Amino acid sequence: MRKQLDLFGKNGDTSAEAAGGAWRFPLIAKPRRGTGSQDIRIISTAEELAEFRQSHNATPDQEVQWVIEPYHQGPLYSAECYTDGKSFYFFGITNRIMSQPPEFVEVVKTFPHAHGTPWEDSAREWTHSVLEALGYNAGFAHVEFIQTREGFELVELNARMAGALITPAVAACTNYDPYAMVIDEALGADVEVPGHRQVRGGHSHVSLYAHRLGKLKRVEGAEGLNAFPGQPTWHPAKTLGSQIEQLGTYRARIGNVSAVAPTPELAQDRAIAAAQSLSVVIE
Known part of the structure; x- marks a missing residue:
């Protein structure tokens, strides 16, 4: 590639x-x-x-x-899009707040980052040019990239819908429905996609990780999330009693706290604030 x-x-x-x-x-x-x-x-x-x-x-x-x-130095993003080689549909950009190196776990993701800006236009054009250069026509594409001092640098290209809570964010914050699109694909039907994107708010989620090995006993504070703005929701990734056998990777992820708002920036503020009220207990 x-x-x-x-x-x-x-x-x-x-x-x-x-x-x-x-x-x-x-x-x-x-x-x-x-x-x-x-x-x-x-x-x-x-x-x-x-x-x-x-x-x-x-x-x-x-x-x-x-x-x-x-090792490209700069902030990490991903472009969420769809192309069949003829038409290119751009859902938006997801930003990331990462853990401190040498660990590289994703702590916060927010969508659609910087939408409607010249920066987003340049990221969309760059993503489209990368997929065109590859002759990509596999449908969904989750394109991770870093913005360096010299410009955008490709990290990886995933031929799939975005993971974590990014695809639910696309469905919640735009007029695109990735789930209906993938069903159309599976049925061999024409994929119906709106011609123009409409943004209707922002979505952010914060990932909570274990910081010690052992057994997950409980997650404290989830019952109090409704006191925060943004409809914060706890999405567990592990069941109580799960054994934590790795640290500093996605296998240490306990769950995510999501929040919504009229803008991505406000959604990120709300998700971070709500997530800070939770604590993970490992024995």
Whole structure:
């Protein structure tokens, strides 16, 4: 995919050995088949890269199990869209507040971020150009990217509806109905999509994570969420009694608190405030 984007000049400096074979640090290493920010490593020097290769038996010929690429610095976003290769439908941008490196878990997501702005226009055009360069026609696309000092840089392209509570946010905040669209696809019917987007509010959700290993005993404070504005709602991701066996990855996620508002910014304020009233008890 990155080689194809390189041909169209859409990939920036994302070659792991750009500029005549010289590594440009920092780099990031992640399992090729990994998910949920598991086993992510930041590599800052040539010495650390040599140590990583040695400890993981990852010579240049054997790095098929790992992706090593530039560590782009800047805020992370995702573009939510749909294209069949002929028509392109842009739902909006989801922003992210991330945990502090070297952990890379998503703490807050808000949709539709910066809608109706020149910045969103540029992000939409860039996303469309990336999908066109790839000849993408698989329908739903969840395109994650980072805005660096030099511009947008692709992180990954997922050929699916957006995860977490992003797709419910699209359905709640716009006149697009992703669920009806995917049913049309499954039935082989023409996918009915409005020609123009209408935004009708904002949606945000905050993820709560375990900070110690053990068994999930309870989540305190959920009964008091109705005291906050924005219709805050608790969405558990684990059942009581679940064993927490990892920290710093999506597997440590206990659940999400969502909130709505007339604007995405207000929804984010409300979701954060409501989420701070909850506490996770691990034994």
